[in-house]
Amino acid sequence: MLFRMHPARAVVMAFAVTIVAGATLLALPVAARDGQPTDLVQALFTATSAVCVTGLVVVDTGEHWSGFGQGVVLALIQVGGFGIMALASLLALLIAGKLRLRMTLSAQTETKSQGIGDVRRLLTRVALVTLVVEGVTAAVLILRFFLHYGTPFHEALWDGVFHSISAFNNAGFSLNPDSLERYAADPWITLPIAVAVILGGLGFPVIIELLRHRARRRATGRIGWSLHLKLTLGTTALLLFLGSLLTLLLEWSNGATLGPLHTGEKVLNAFFHSAMSRTAGFNSVDVGSMEQATLLSTCVLMFIGGGSAGTAGGIKVTTFAVLGAAILAEVRGEPTSGIFRRRLAPHVLRQALTVALLGVGLVIGATIALLTLVDHEFEVVLFEAVSAFGTVGLSAGLTGELPALGELIVILLMFVGRLGPITLVSALALRERTQRFQHPEERPIIG
Template structure:
């Protein structure tokens, strides 16, 4: 009996499969808690689909909601949502491994492999240091942003001390984990002219979206002698691509919305630039909005979809196909256009399997978004651009919406739930988790070149 039981033991499963099961368990547990009367502001029970949608959105750090977070849920319900956000952003397997480390002072090999799969650590011997670094970085950033926001809410908006701390902590955790959950029906639209709220939240979103490997490498190489020259290719690609996408998103948002009276048109130049930057930052999987998304120009919605689909850095709180995936494909296309036999960037040659992985992630992402959009169009009566926007937002775990989330219906909600879950875990992770076993081909097929194009 020991053999068959051990074969199906959770601890002996593939790390990617364990991660999928753990996220599913966290979402179901959160949904069960949110169905309790104590979780709702009026003391009544919540329907399971609504609770499941909120729980999946929280643990997948998305931010799409069918009910208003600040008025529908009680303090207990908000606490459950905040806990799910923290678990989802931190990585449930990273959290479990950290707890094991703190209790026993060491990590078993299986737990190290699981944490390695979650944190994308290249050297298994670094897992212990990465886990502690992730915990420390999360705590420092969230406390710093919460303190800045609490001061602003307390003295800029005359909130009581308790209310200011409550709002500050909730938004700080939501921002660093790229969740986009807010406590107001209009999200952050009341702060459209307030840089003291927008900029700290933007900083938390950017830091969380870079990915923990990048943050930890930047912290290790603080000295000038071990600066950019010693950064890994992953860190360089992430920083360069992130900066380029932030600048591009800001420029496009300002150009396309500059004269739109429903968005940037009513603001002065400084606040137009501020909100252009804020929207570009939030499009990178954060989900907060200070402008009315439903009143944006179609061209802006399309450019936002592109940013949401790309997402942020790997092994962080952001979603999407990731900036390194986008950068690798861009480099590969450039090399092919130039007629170069191999792809290289920043003085390094890219391995062929990296290009295949990038192409796989992008094509699976496109296929998933396309399929989900088609499915949503059959159950949701809304313009095509709004439905596409919703699908991309769910896949990229962004949380921005053009205003149709509450009108999805049960069928639409279930589609978006699946999309958020797959988007958080990543297509490749999900496929590898579902695979029965790894297969190694022990032979090579004859080579032949079909006509391309």
Template sequence: MAGGPMRFPWLRSHPARVTVLAFAAAALLGAALLALPWATPGGSATGLVTALFTAVSAVCVTGLVTVDTGTYWSAFGEGVILGLIQIGGFGIMTLASLLALLMSGRLRLRMQLTAQVETKTLGIGEVRRVLLGVAGTTLIVELTVAALLALRFRFGHGMPIGEAVHQAVFHAVSAFNNAGFGLRADSLTRYVHDPWVQLPIAAAVILGGLGFPVLLELLRHRTRSRGPRRWSLHTKLTLLTTVGLLLTGTVLTCLLEWRNGATLGPLDTGHKLLNGFFHSAMSRTAGFNALDIGQMEPATLLSTCALMFVGGGSAGTAGGIKVTTFAVLAAAIVAEVRGEPSSRALGRTLAPHVLRQALTVVLLGVGLVTAATLALLTLVKAPMEYVLFEAVSAFGTVGLSAGITPDLGTPGELIVIVLMFVGRLGPVTLVSALALRQRTRRYELPEERPIIG
């Protein structure tokens, strides 16, 4: 029996475990490559923690860094980071399934189940179509954004053609995958007056953050010539909540920073609105910044934390608890306030287990962020709002920072590594991956209601 298919039964019992292990393996491989002398211009080996931090940040599409990406790493190192971003955003299990599909023309059942965990599809028969759609969508969006940015960098900012293409491709891939990695220490602050740079990047971030199921459904209905076009509840919730959060973030940023001389204050009205919108979009797990985060008002940092914690859509490149989780909890609150027996959203009744899943994700996220913030406060000499901002940014795989990332120290970096890893995979996925087996309750205990409130 040694070497047979049952050699690792615990691994085969749940595809989520394979996803967790695959992401961990990708991060470790990336760290090993970044630790090589070829990864730095001077040929010196990078410290293990720095390499691991950068690799986890890349594969978890976060964007937090302890060293300047554009100057510390060589072309080989930047290539490794870009590859990890693409793998992390695309989903390593989705990528593996797609490669198997292209080579054999078919998908094995086990591979389909594993891909289903990553893409959040509802039926096994849909996986093949979803994988091809994911690949096509990723390629089209990244190439389009890269072309627009290359033209702007070349003719609007006078970059040599090689540098313009290099900058454009790196930022396009980083934007669509919501990674937030840039090639300059000041991120995109030099483009604070340039909508031709900010808007394509924001569009890529928003599209990637919607989630592949939403994008594919939108594409299906766009090409459908006959019959009614009815969106699923998931798509409706994702789109409505995304628009609402984008508008809310824009309004809050503009109101709170309008007269701040270090951020929006010196800009004219049009550029204030542009940068308010850009910051709101980037707070949805992208990580680029055109304004100095460290100079923002405490109220702005808190509102940004809320946006980062919610994140983007499910089964996409965004992190956070996801907008559908937020929408489900909002529907539950409305139902409870009205005294209704069940939660409803957009003409549909929400299943009870959906509410339990949403509560589990939120409470695990709050608990993890709180514990990490407490631990970081004992290690880092920085204001509490900066430390909380760093913890939420890591958990939400955002990558925005108030400037304390390089000062975390080794223990602090290890804490942030855990936050980024858990934030990318999702608390429920991680817990289910670690569970030895599923338990079925064969009886119910007597019901009783404790006093609430």
């Protein structure tokens, strides 16, 4: 039945089934350290946050969940990060040896591959990249925990594996109650995690294209990057730099965040916060103690998110870049917009605008709903809503205080934020058709 569904519905159904299965397992007594069943809403919240690779929590991951519960959370993160449709497509390939057209399109809905092509090869490369990045990151963390901090090897092994998978999948789940604040001055912990987060946030098409062009460059000596690759890398680098600079300037003398740190440590943690704001969710300083201006700039970074077809959320950096190009073209009075000497198709602009405006609407609606339920400052509630929509996981301290209805609102926001842009763009592309007539043109006053 799943193979005959509309691709957008298949993606939503697969994620929903996985979340329900995860919540069921987390609600079992064996999943909690105290041996008592976990509240169903809390289990559902945790499962949704894990599958949608968000990182917001209502119970402490390391203290509340048993080894079994933590294993379930980690499995949900890995499955959600890789993509239910990618796993379903790979399974179908292994069983049937080939895919039907609609299932192939379902895989494209999640992977954003540029053609039907060889799905088997694509998914194999995605799996290989995932294992390599997570494996290298885990090895560095394990050695650091074991050799420098004296952590027993079995604990260092679990901590390293858990945080590496959580980092590459941009989930932001940590086994520590203070996330990574205890390692704020340790670049051997924060930098590997930041690199894994950035790689996961770039998106699999970008990583695979970089690897392919590296091999092609060795053979021909030429580089031919696609527009998507240029947009993703350029916008990501720009946002990382601006986010680091703003955090550094705004929090330099804040005694509760960067103030007590040395200059090098301030730069390190400003960069780390900028990288985590791109939908990772780890924090090395207290987010709730940040200045209001920093919270607002972080909201902007969280809303934009990372690259398409990766583990990041948000409206995606390519959407942001396309909208920026359209604004620049309009200011210049140019009839069309383009980037890197490439003209952007009109339907691409419409899709980008649709995704961005729907994202704004979802965040505003959720913020209004949460403001009616909690007695908190507006900026804190807005921060939490944007964090949920962007599947970031950074929290200013509100999530743990939400009532059950507030938790359900955030659950819905995480789910829509993870799947909304993906299913929306794919649905728009599938519905694209030739229009055999045109209405009379008229120009209303704008601005």
